[in-house]
Every structure is written in C-alpha cells, then in structure tokens.
Amino acid sequence: MLNEYKFCPLCTDPLETKTIGGAERRQCTGKECGFVFWNNPTPVLAAITHRRDEVILIQAIGWPKHWYSLVTGFHEAGETAEEGVLREVKEEIGLNGTVQSLVGVYSFFEMNQIIIAYDVLVDDDDITLDTNEIVDYKIIKTQELKTWPSGTGQAAKDWLASQGIVNEELSFRKK
Numbered sequence: 001m002l003n004e005y006k007f008c009p010l011c012t013d014p015l016e017t018k019t020i021g022g023a024e025r026r027q028c029t030g031k032e033c034g035f036v037f038w039n040n041p042t043p044v045l046a047a048i049t050h051r052r053d054e055v056i057l058i059q060a061i062g063w064p065k066h067w068y069s070l071v072t073g074f075h076e077a078g079e080t081a082e083e084g085v086l087r088e089v090k091e092e093i094g095l096n097g098t099v100q101s102l103v104g105v106y107s108f109f110e111m112n113q114i115i116i117a118y119d120v121l122v123d124d125d126d127i128t129l130d131t132n133e134i135v136d137y138k139i140i141k142t143q144e145l146k147t148w149p150s151g152t153g154q155a156a157k158d159w160l161a162s163q164g165i166v167n168e169e170l171s172f173r174k175k
C-alpha cells in the first residue's frame, strides 16, 4: 500500500518513504513541497435499511451469489454523513429514507476504511436497483436476519442487539 504512489500529486517529484510521527509515510522529495501521503482510512457510509419489521439487504456486482449486505458507499465531499448515507440508499435501492440513529463506527483494516453505520427507516415505495452497482436485493424479517463477519455484519449485529435480538452469524463460506 505504502509503495503504491511513486510521484507527488502536487509537484510530480518522486516520493520517498520516511518515518514521520512514528510511522512510515511516503513524502515528496521536492525541496519546497512537503507533501505527505498520510494514508488515512477512507470513510464508508453504511445503512441498515428497514421498514415495518423487515430489513432490505443488497448484493453488489461481482459478489458471490449467496452474499447480501448493507447498502454502503463512499462519503462524498460537501455532504454530512447523514446526507451521504441517505443519498446512497436512494441511489442503490431507489428509496427515500430518514436516519433514525447512528449504529456504530467500525474499522475495516483490510481495506483501510472506516465504516460509519446508520439505522435508516425507508419509505414504502417499490425498490428500484441501480443496475450499474447492484444485482439483487433481499427482504428479510428483522427477527430472521442473520449477521456476518466484517464491519457491516458487526453493525447489523449491534443493531439487532439494540432490539434484543441475537441471531446466528453466517460464515462467508456457507452456501
């Protein structure tokens, strides 16, 4: 990861690895530039989309056929996290929603991401998938929602627990 960037995005001089603030970082070799690639985690917004006693899960393009997860997307510049998560819900499944609460914040080290998960109550209209990103959806009774390993699965687990529900956790290998 650290060696991915070879040149400075500001002045195009080469980057070099240096220890800054106790960690190895890529820094610009340009004398007057000073650019440092901090490699901070990228914020990802996630929504537990629900209405009545049902939760809506989605399957993104390229996932195995038995995988369903939360609506997620990158936090864009110029929007609040709450605005961003509602934008993603609208884009991916075509529903308007309202944020009910923050479920939690979860580290996803493998992807260098930080997942910010919200409880989103969605309206009763028909679901329209963004077919550029999503191939399928699944509606599951809240009582029957099973969780899965990973940050979004932990968010689902915490959300269920807040309603007094503890269900089986799926393995990624299970068909």
Ligand SMILES: [Zn+2]
Residues within 6 Å of the ligand: 008, 009, 010, 011, 012, 013, 028, 029, 030, 033, 034, 035
């Ligand atoms: Zn530079």
